[in-house]
Amino acid sequence: MGLKQAFFDLQDCRTAKEALITLQAAAAAPPFISGVLLQGGWAFDGGYTDNAPIPAQTASEKASTLVLLTRHYPDKPSLFEVHGRTYWQPSRKVPVSTWDCRPGTTVDDAFALGQDDAKRALANGQIQLSI
DSSP: OOOOOOOOGOOOOOOOHHHHHHHHHHOOTTTTTTOEEEEEEEEGGGGGGSSOOOOOOOOHHHHOEEOOOOOOOOOSEEEEEETHHHEEOOOSSSSSOOTTTTTTOOHEEEEEEOOHHHHHHHTTSSOOOOO
């Protein structure tokens, strides 16, 4: 389809308007929300090229990267490694859809799932916090 990844850092924006345009591009999800002209090219939600887009990294950067997923893959364990990066997925399907704005479907449910998963992973030693 001719899509390619590009990464834009909000810290590089010189004005609030530049930051707004960058954020609008990140939220653009064709065909519902049009792409945004950003630095001479059309830009939109990175999920069209990768579920968890990450810029190129050195081996040591990959080894210290934890990617938090918002999608559950039943064939994978909660923590798994791909191409030198560690991924952590929710224990089950997140109860909120990107496009779901119906009453009774709340972000609070998704937050509670993440909180419960984190408590369980800390309790069983699956993850550790370093201070």
